[in-house]
Amino acid sequence: MTREQRLAEVFVEIADSLIDDFDVLDLLQRLSARCVELLEVSAAGILLADPRGELQVIAASDEHTRLLELLARQHDQGPCVECFRTGSARTNIDLGRPEAAAAWPRFTPKARELGFVATHAIPLRLRDRVVGALNLFQTSVHRLDDDEIALAQALADVATITILQQRTLEKSYVENTQLNSALTSRILVEQVKGVLAERWGTSVDEAFAAFRAYARAHHLRLTDFARQIVDGTVDTSTIPAPENAQPPEIYE
Structure with missing residues (x-):
């Protein structure tokens, strides 16, 4: 092509x-x-x-x-x-x-x-x-x-x-709201990447790919899904872990 x-x-x-x-x-x-x-x-x-x-x-x-x-x-x-x-x-x-x-x-x-x-x-x-x-x-x-x-x-x-x-090109106050929302979304996703990477024992790239794939498969917005994870309203065990995931050892 x-x-x-x-x-x-x-x-x-x-x-x-x-x-x-x-x-x-x-x-x-x-x-x-x-x-x-x-x-x-x-x-x-x-x-x-x-x-x-x-x-x-x-x-x-x-x-x-x-x-x-x-x-x-x-x-x-x-x-x-x-x-x-x-x-x-x-x-x-x-x-x-x-x-x-x-x-x-x-x-x-x-x-x-x-x-x-x-x-x-x-x-x-x-x-x-x-x-x-x-x-x-x-x-x-x-x-x-x-x-x-x-x-x-x-x-x-x-x-x-x-x-x-x-239709917000001429409305600066709406524009600023959208930009702030996008930046806030990025912060939420960064937090979730770190949480999932540590939980699965993978790189942040692999954690992000798994998070994003699950969100798209279930028609979820990345921001909304990330906020649910941060808030604890979603069970992250339902997200398929990357193939090379190595959960941290639990010591008695």
Whole structure:
């Protein structure tokens, strides 16, 4: 299947997801994974601005803790911060150049430690409104050309419209409520990932995959399902554990 055909499928998938009560967190999670697939980058993350204008992680193609930590490091410095503040894309950033280390002394060494050699930051924007940024990472040297950058911006635009859709584009107070809700949802899911990973003795990636698969199979919103687990109103033993789960030993 060509990339053009796959891209058409992705946009149909996204359009089909935009129902009245769609799960924005799950959709953004899928969108970050599609960025990796379509742009042939190694990882992708979506960051949204909180009410104070600080970027927070909302979705990532890889739920590995170290990638999430790297994304979170852009809380106050990094390509995404500059992209968000200026509304302009920062692309084909060579993390091996001294300029990158000088510009972002906390972010760049961590990215290099994880094996990333290049990064890109694409604004999540609608007209002149910027609500966050899409961060792309590469472990091999490959410059994104103009067409690939345009595709990355198109995917970022889809993410923005997804967040701000349902006729709230001109209602800032509703918009802020939606952004706050999305950020709160992420926090709940992070808590559940940790609980399930510890209970099953698996990685957070595996715990998240099992949690998400169960939610989708039972038509549950990730946020609602996570809140039920945190509140103790759901018996987590009903969630099929990953195949390699190793429950902690119970000592008498």
